[in-house]
Amino acid sequence: MVNVAIMGHGVVGSGVAEILINYDKRISEKVKNDVNVKYILDLRDFPNLSYSEKFIKDFNIILEDESVKVVAEVMGGVNPAYDFVKSLLLAGKSVVTSNKELVAAKGAELIKIAEEKNVNFLFEASVGGGIPILRPLVQCLAANEITEISGILNGTTNYILNKMIVDNMDFDSALKLAQEKGYAEKNPAADIEGHDACRKICILAALAFGKHVYPEQVKTEGITNITLDDVAAADTFGYVIKLIANTQKLNNGKITASVRPTLVSRENIISGVNGVFNAVMVTGDQTGEVMFYGKGAGKEATASAVVADIMDCIKHLDSRKYLSWADGSEGYVETNRDEYGKLFVRLTCENFAELERKFGEIFGDTANFVKNQYRNEICFIAEPQYESELNKKLSQFENCESKTLHIL
Amino acid sequence: MVNVAIMGHGVVGSGVAEILINYDKRISEKVKNDVNVKYILDLRDFPNLSYSEKFIKDFNIILEDESVKVVAEVMGGVNPAYDFVKSLLLAGKSVVTSNKELVAAKGAELIKIAEEKNVNFLFEASVGGGIPILRPLVQCLAANEITEISGILNGTTNYILNKMIVDNMDFDSALKLAQEKGYAEKNPAADIEGHDACRKICILAALAFGKHVYPEQVKTEGITNITLDDVAAADTFGYVIKLIANTQKLNNGKITASVRPTLVSRENIISGVNGVFNAVMVTGDQTGEVMFYGKGAGKEATASAVVADIMDCIKHLDSRKYLSWADGSEGYVETNRDEYGKLFVRLTCENFAELERKFGEIFGDTANFVKNQYRNEICFIAEPQYESELNKKLSQFENCESKTLHIL
Numbered sequence: 001m002v003n004v005a006i007m008g009h010g011v012v013g014s015g016v017a018e019i020l021i022n023y024d025k026r027i028s029e030k031v032k033n034d035v036n037v038k039y040i041l042d043l044r045d046f047p048n049l050s051y052s053e054k055f056i057k058d059f060n061i062i063l064e065d066e067s068v069k070v071v072a073e074v075m076g077g078v079n080p081a082y083d084f085v086k087s088l089l090l091a092g093k094s095v096v097t098s099n100k101e102l103v104a105a106k107g108a109e110l111i112k113i114a115e116e117k118n119v120n121f122l123f124e125a126s127v128g129g130g131i132p133i134l135r136p137l138v139q140c141l142a143a144n145e146i147t148e149i150s151g152i153l154n155g156t157t158n159y160i161l162n163k164m165i166v167d168n169m170d171f172d173s174a175l176k177l178a179q180e181k182g183y184a185e186k187n188p189a190a191d192i193e194g195h196d197a198c199r200k201i202c203i204l205a206a207l208a209f210g211k212h213v214y215p216e217q218v219k220t221e222g223i224t225n226i227t228l229d230d231v232a233a234a235d236t237f238g239y240v241i242k243l244i245a246n247t248q249k250l251n252n253g254k255i256t257a258s259v260r261p262t263l264v265s266r267e268n269i270i271s272g273v274n275g276v277f278n279a280v281m282v283t284g285d286q287t288g289e290v291m292f293y294g295k296g297a298g299k300e301a302t303a304s305a306v307v308a309d310i311m312d313c314i315k316h317l318d319s320r321k322y323l324s325w326a327d328g329s330e331g332y333v334e335t336n337r338d339e340y341g342k343l344f345v346r347l348t349c350e351n352f353a354e355l356e357r358k359f360g361e362i363f364g365d366t367a368n369f370v371k372n373q374y375r376n377e378i379c380f381i382a383e384p385q386y387e388s389e390l391n392k393k394l395s396q397f398e399n400c401e402s403k404t405l406h407i408l
Numbered sequence: 409m410v411n412v413a414i415m416g417h418g419v420v421g422s423g424v425a426e427i428l429i430n431y432d433k434r435i436s437e438k439v440k441n442d443v444n445v446k447y448i449l450d451l452r453d454f455p456n457l458s459y460s461e462k463f464i465k466d467f468n469i470i471l472e473d474e475s476v477k478v479v480a481e482v483m484g485g486v487n488p489a490y491d492f493v494k495s496l497l498l499a500g501k502s503v504v505t506s507n508k509e510l511v512a513a514k515g516a517e518l519i520k521i522a523e524e525k526n527v528n529f530l531f532e533a534s535v536g537g538g539i540p541i542l543r544p545l546v547q548c549l550a551a552n553e554i555t556e557i558s559g560i561l562n563g564t565t566n567y568i569l570n571k572m573i574v575d576n577m578d579f580d581s582a583l584k585l586a587q588e589k590g591y592a593e594k595n596p597a598a599d600i601e602g603h604d605a606c607r608k609i610c611i612l613a614a615l616a617f618g619k620h621v622y623p624e625q626v627k628t629e630g631i632t633n634i635t636l637d638d639v640a641a642a643d644t645f646g647y648v649i650k651l652i653a654n655t656q657k658l659n660n661g662k663i664t665a666s667v668r669p670t671l672v673s674r675e676n677i678i679s680g681v682n683g684v685f686n687a688v689m690v691t692g693d694q695t696g697e698v699m700f701y702g703k704g705a706g707k708e709a710t711a712s713a714v715v716a717d718i719m720d721c722i723k724h725l726d727s728r729k730y731l732s733w734a735d736g737s738e739g740y741v742e743t744n745r746d747e748y749g750k751l752f753v754r755l756t757c758e759n760f761a762e763l764e765r766k767f768g769e770i771f772g773d774t775a776n777f778v779k780n781q782y783r784n785e786i787c788f789i790a791e792p793q794y795e796s797e798l799n800k801k802l803s804q805f806e807n808c809e810s811k812t813l814h815i816l
Contacts, residue, residue, distance in 0.1 A: 130698065131695075143712040286711070290538065292699070293700075304692070305695075308550040
């Protein structure tokens with residue numbers, strides 16, 4: 001028999017407890033070992049649950065119980081999760097977590113401790129909820145050099161953008177609806193400002209390229225500035241706007257990562273990822289593009305990924321899974337890159353005649369543009385060039401406002 | 409150092425050899441062991457290759473060399489691959505294969521031998537080429553009860569259907585183009601008759617539900633009867649036609665599997681899987697729908713999946729991976745199911761007035777239909793009902809032709 005502890009009994013934690021307790025036979029059969037939830041750590045009381053006797057409030061009970069071999073950390077946040085996980089690993093227990101904030105901030109350090117103690121530290125649920133992505137990335141794509149990862153990593157923002165695109169709903173109304181449906185939190189900042197997606201792309205980048213990428217090294221922009229006019233203008237050119245997290249290996253060997261609203265062609269399968277779904281597109285030098293798609297959040301999906309990690313730990317109590325990366329070295333991440341590529345521009349000026357004249361003068365050879373006199377606006381897809389070049393050109397339009405968006 | 413042998417130097421085999429030899433450092437680093445290709449078995453001569461000294465023509469050299477621990481079988485076909493693989497497993501060597509025909513026909517038996525000999529028999533490349541799907545199915549979805557798998561498992565037919573849908577090209581021309589591009593073989597029967605997809609859904613069904621499903625237990629229909637008129641009619645209702653392989657667990661505990669041209673709603677992300685790409689949608693009771701997408705064939709993609717399996721064998725020389733199923737029991741697969749659901753019907757009669765009258769009489773309450781007097785035809789989506797019921801109704805239309813297609 002293997003004893004397991006769960007730290008946290010919130011949305012994900014209660015899901016983990018329910019799966020482990022309700023499906024104990026199915027799980028024990030699959031891991032060829034009896035799995036027993038011995039403790040659930042939570043400061044709150046749950047007297048009416050059938051398994052209420054398992055609740056404890058003191059972390060040290062888990063830490064000091066040598067019969068507990070695997071612990072699920074599903075509390076969220078860096079503190080006190082970090083101290084708890086570190087102590088558990090140092091005590092020789094395997095830990096699984098769904099906590100992307102913790103892994104993005106402290107992954108390299110915790111992995112190192114796990115390696116030293118010959119235990120496992122798994123976190124499949126931290127990216128893409130129930131979508132298997134970290135393990136396939138490491139194992140099945142093992143023979144590949146991964147060159148780029150692009151994804152829709154946050155279901156809340158995808159839901160909001162989708163409502164704007166399909167139902168012509170404005171940002172505020174879509175956010176409100178997402179909150180009513182439980183897809184967005186009361187304080188939605190972590191989602192709509194892009195921080196949640198940022199943490200996830202850090203984890204993917206670290207696994208794919210081998211060194212830790214920290215959230216503050218990722219150019220992160222949320223969706224709060226996206227308007228229905230942007231959505232409509234993008235549509236004119238056959239694009240939808242998605243919050244895309246991206247990381248790639250540059251020719252100079254450095255890594256770069258970003259999270260930002262991005263135009264995705266309707267021809268690209270990622271454009272069809274709707275609602276709260278997530279998708280991760282991995283480009284390998286041998287496999288080409290491979291995509292993983294599914295519900296990125298939700299109690300059952302995330303909990304089932306945590307349970308799968310617990311099961312994997314139980315099957316490998318004496319051996320380590322190859323899921324690791326090193327700490328980031330100085331200059332490893334390129335943070336101020338002048339990107340080269342096509343860009344989407346909306347240019348609005350008080351004087352439309354003057355805008356037309358100037359546009360002809362500066363962007364005369366642009367093939368793809370739409371004039372909208374009613375809005376005093378010209379939208380266009382600028383030919384591939386450095387972002388700095390384009391900005392220089394745009395700065396020549398006086399008394400005008402410009403908005404640029406990258407294109408996937 | 410670990411010695412590896414490759415049996416077969418065709419498209420996939422040469423890819424495997426090239427990856428193992430050209431990227432030996434990258435691979436040895438990842439598996440923490442030196443990987444050496446000792447033999448390549450092929451009846452042909454390749455005198456101009458840089459690694460021509462590795463070629464042998466006698467299988468027994470591999471079988472009898474105790475230093476060879478892992479063998480890749482990339483010859484294809486059931487014979488002599490079956491005899492070779494069986495002998496190798498019995499001799500205590502791990503085997504990886506991309507040979508779906510072999511796994512679909514003999515998987516249960518070979519897995520059993522591998523278990524008895526405590527070696528690995530891996531076949532990730534047999535389904536979905538370079539897309540990681542078998543391993544995630546087993547490992548990451550471990551905490552799930554899988555209820556259904558639907559997928560586009562054959563790139564050739566998807567390419568042909570796509571050409572018909574997007575470019576209005578007829579079947580014969582699209583097939584010819586696919587052959588010119590190397591996407592279809594000279595003898596395309598295995599692809600266009602659905603046999604290739606059938607073998608793959610057998611493997612997926614076995615892994616997901618635990619018992620072998622044999623190709624002859626799968627209702628298999630290819631795409632040779634699909635016409636541009638079908639494609640256009642489906643489009644009218646917002647659907648595209650895809651060759652969908654499906655397997656599901658029925659309420660009576662039995663398994664059912666099919667391969668057939670199927671209508672897929674444009675709202676479904678699977679409808680966006682174009683060209684030679686494959687996609688597998690797995691429904692789990694906890695995760696909901698999870699999709700894996702990528703190139704299902706091609707030298708590099710398939711070879712890289714074979715190499716990933718080789719690497720996994722090397723990392724687990726002394727332990728077995730949990731990738732197994734039992735032999736199928738009597739009555740395990742339901743082969744003659746009267747399916748309940750919506751169906752798409754094209755009904756063509758000589759006498760259009762009579763067709764209209766009769767349609768009103770029998771399908772009067774059908775909400776979704778399109779009349780086409782020019783073609784003497786009525787197309788409609790029949791309300792959910794048993795297929796046998798629908799066929800009884802359709803048989804009442806005298807001097808008429810009817811064509812029915814299932815809907816995903």
